[in-house]
Amino acid sequence: MRGLVGKVVVVTGGASGIGRACVERFVEEGCTTIVADVQREPGEAVADELGDLASYLHLDVTDEESIAALVDTVVERHGRLDVFMANAAVFGAIGPIAEQRTPDVDLTLAVNLRGVILSLKHAARAMVPQGSGVIITTASPGGLIGGAGPHVYSATKAGIIGLTRSVAAELRPRGIRVTAVVPGAIASAMTASALVGDADDLEATAERMAKGSMLGRAGLPEDLAGAVAFLASDDAGYVTGSELFVDAGYTHASGAAYFAGEQHAGAGALLEGGRRTS
Template identity: 35%
Template sequence: MNNFDGRVALITGAGSGIGRAMALAFARAGAHVVACDIDPNSAKQTAADIGDTAFAVPADISDESSVTALVHAAVNAFGRIDVLCNNAGIMDTMALPADISVELWQRVLAVNLTGTFLVTHAVLPHMLKQGSGAIVNTASEAGIRGGAAGAAYTAAKHGVVGLTRNVAWAYAKEGIRCNAILPGPTMTGMATNATFDQTGMARLAPVLALGESIAQPEQMADAAVFLASEAASFINGAIVPVDGGWSAA
């Protein structure tokens, strides 16, 4: 029931981390993959590692014209989009609300929330025409709690959770499902390459300590493949922690 032969999966943030793991996992399951990343070289590398069934498209998901071009290229290459994984995102500095700059706030929301909306908005007409589709959004533990990240990232991921539920509710009768995974701490470059606000980190440390187990990107990818598969055909609007039990604490 995890057979994606003949289906097309569009993965954003596919150049590294969870997005790359998703692209490889869907390819192993038989899907044609559109690997999207803001870094053209990393997108091309993921597609090259998959082979002839993958196609790389560089795009900035916070820019509407770039997203329009992305979806057009995907449909032009493969004729359809069956799966959308809205995975691309950026980290904030863990700054508390009084300390974050307005510029950083706007950038984090533009990528993590508005970007997720823009790609969904562009893909939905194609899924509606097909009468089917599965969307998997990468939210975060920060999408269900107040102390797992800084102000901008927390607000953006709460927004992704709300968008997920709204899309699921709006299009269930049209054969389109939308679910979200909530990764806990995961071994990706997004966190390891960031510069963090020390005041925010000190304040968040007790909560972050509860998520001591570090996941591999492939564990997130496996959850996404399941939610997009026929094995999850009656799962819609679910917000699924993939955190080793962190959210259960």
């Protein structure tokens, strides 16, 4: 991707799943990349594995002071902040709406939406003075399609889409692009825990997901990493305020294309009263 070498990048939730894959891709692209995560040991392990271009900083997105300190540390160490991926999220509260437990609801909102709002706040605080930057959020088809995710999770992801568009409109004159990536079902530890009951059994998770995938295979974190690298790069220099869907067509092309099937080959046009063109 053009223009990524030497950029300073933060990925929240960078210790596992989609976040880790994005960290790995940014390092491959030559970026100085910060693994920002509440999971200290996995985060440090990822940074150690990836070498000098990667480092770990502890981050709790439910705590604004933690977010502010992260951004301040990055700017102090590296002199700037070029890309901020607000990716940290949880499935959070699950179960029927009538059984939602308020503490679980509050925690889900704190991580998935309030944490993203505050991440954008402090990323913008660093980027506005330098007159450049890219902010990427992680949304979900659950924010657009009923039944595609847990209730509160879906509400937060819908909020992220609205937030991304709104902040993009504000920051566009400041030289800052703001976009969202929308992953479909991705084989990750969190998905594995939900589907097969074992966060480490990614193979069984991918096999199960492949059976229902419209492209015949499970989505992988690496699929998202490529899309995110594009959004962060100069190749996406004219892209802001929009969403990039990486979901095998789930959101916008989930139909079976019945009228394009073999049974209609050479059928011409179907008109009023069942009449057909010859």
